[in-house]
Amino acid sequence: MEHLTKRYGSLLALDDLTFHVAPGELFGFVGSNGAGKSTTMRIILGVLAADSGRVLLGDEPLDFSARRRIGYMPEERGLYPKMKVGAQLQFLAALHGMTPAAARASARAWTERLGIDERFDDNVADLSLGNQQRVQLAAALVHDPAVLVLDEPFSGLDPVAVDVMSDVLTEKAAQGVPTIFSSHQLDLVQRICHRVGIIASGRMRALGTVDELRSRNGSTLTVRGDQSPGWAQGLPHVSETSYEPGCTRLRLADGADDQLILTTALAQGAVHEFARTTPDLTELFREVVSA
Secondary structure, eight states: OEEEEEEETTEEEEEEEOOOOOTTOEEEEEOOTTSSHHHHHHHHHTSSOOSEEEOEETTEEOOHHHHTTEEEEOSSOOOOTTSBHHHHHHHHHHHTTOOHHHHHHHHHHHHHHTTOGGGTTSBGGGSOHHHHHHHHHHHHHTTOOSEEEEESTTTTOOHHHHHHHHHHHHHHHHTTOOEEEEOSOHHHHHHHOSEEEEEETTEEEEEEEHHHHHHTTOEEEEEEESOOTTTTTTOTTEEEEEEETTEEEEEEOTTOOHHHHHHHHHHHSOEEEEEEEOOOHHHHHHHHHHO
């Protein structure tokens, strides 16, 4: 995605958005509602046209033929409710160019893999929302796509289904398939993604591996003991974020010497806890979005 810009009237939905997803990479695309995630995905698929910028697959602009190689899962699900699960998957596979025999075999394989093979001959409308979600994922995978673009694929799934879907995405990544997906389940994004992009107001505000993002603002040190307020003042690469009797929390930048901090704390009084932690993705997301 190179310099994508999109306006809806006076609303700037995407503002010079640039990022890439590498082969075999699980890329978590996260942001608040209305941040621009779905607009970006619709531009990738050609559902929307960007006002400026371009989308490339490798070094080539995406055209109709290339888009047939993408597995897409829209946020607004696109299944036919009065059509049987198996027939629907075979129909969608055929639209991507598969032969009838290959489409049937793939539909069977994916319904078994996702635990809905017993509902193969049931209408989609008769399935629970969670099982409909599994069918929707099968629809994105049935034609053996070269790229996956999934908008909120984990929404509405129970924990077992989340594990199944996570395993499927990890397997596709191991096969070299670049995958971009959006999700509000940041603990899941943190667990399975190779890289993460945080978008806010149409701009990419943070981009990198989970470890890079979590360490970009330093780590937090919690010191519980008998220290007085301001005891860490003047220590290099250290700033006090909060103090209450018996507990001080410090923000550590690169270069902070935790042994010097411990020595200083002990000079002030007993130390009962000395714990260093790195902010998780949820904390970072709140910081980025609020900023």
